Amino acid sequence: MSLALFDLDNTLIAGDSDHLWGDFLVAQGRVDGREHKALNAHFYELYKKGELDIDEYLAFALGPMAGMTPESLAPLQRQFLRDHIEPILLDAAFDLLQKHRVQGDTLVIITATNTLVTQPIASRLGVEHLIGCEAEIIDGRYTGKPTGLPSFAEGKVSRIHAWCEANNHSMDNAVFYSDSHNDLPLLRVVDRPVAVDPDDRLREEASNRGWDIISLRD
Numbered sequence: 001m002s003l004a005l006f007d008l009d010n011t012l013i014a015g016d017s018d019h020l021w022g023d024f025l026v027a028q029g030r031v032d033g034r035e036h037k038a039l040n041a042h043f044y045e046l047y048k049k050g051e052l053d054i055d056e057y058l059a060f061a062l063g064p065m066a067g068m069t070p071e072s073l074a075p076l077q078r079q080f081l082r083d084h085i086e087p088i089l090l091d092a093a094f095d096l097l098q099k100h101r102v103q104g105d106t107l108v109i110i111t112a113t114n115t116l117v118t119q120p121i122a123s124r125l126g127v128e129h130l131i132g133c134e135a136e137i138i139d140g141r142y143t144g145k146p147t148g149l150p151s152f153a154e155g156k157v158s159r160i161h162a163w164c165e166a167n168n169h170s171m172d173n174a175v176f177y178s179d180s181h182n183d184l185p186l187l188r189v190v191d192r193p194v195a196v197d198p199d200d201r202l203r204e205e206a207s208n209r210g211w212d213i214i215s216l217r218d
Helices: 017-027 033-049 054-065 070-088 091-102 115-125 154-167 181-187 200-209
Strands: 003-006 106-114 129-138 141-147 175-178 192-196 212-214
Touching (some): 003 154, 017 033, 017 054, 017 070, 017 106, 033 054, 054 106, 054 129, 054 141, 091 115, 115 129, 129 154, 154 181, 200 212
Parallel strands (some): 003 175, 175 192, 192 212
Antiparallel strands (some): 129 141
């Protein structure tokens, strides 16, 4: 079996779940509205420019969940999935995932967005394996801090190699689908890189290297 690796935001879904989650917390009154919305937009621009400090961002993104339990967070996750993710699901993404299932591939979503946001989305997409930035939990409560190596940029390469070793999988003939130039480190090491509705920097690199370029939104 080969690995079929997928970025999530703006690849399998038509939007950025991390950014949407920040706006959702503002709408729910869980954070200071003006400050959080401004910082959320600021970090998103840094991400698009390839200038994001992932540790600084994770402290911002996970901070509002400090003190919550998985049980108290669950209703927010369900509402977010229903109201903000369902409208941006892509039929073609479900078709692509199914194509790889039929081929017998092992499907893995690998995302820089934290798993508190992305686990329900991965489940909705029917993908069992998820690699994302992890939230620290102590005595049953989220601390608002990250733990482990962030699955961002070069960190995605390290995380998927560690996952393969732990799960007895090989990267041989692996395919990776992504929209973002931030994922170039992993795209450059897989056998089959695919740019999906790519940003300008990724489109240029994919064109220069002869990588496949596809759309899940057409």
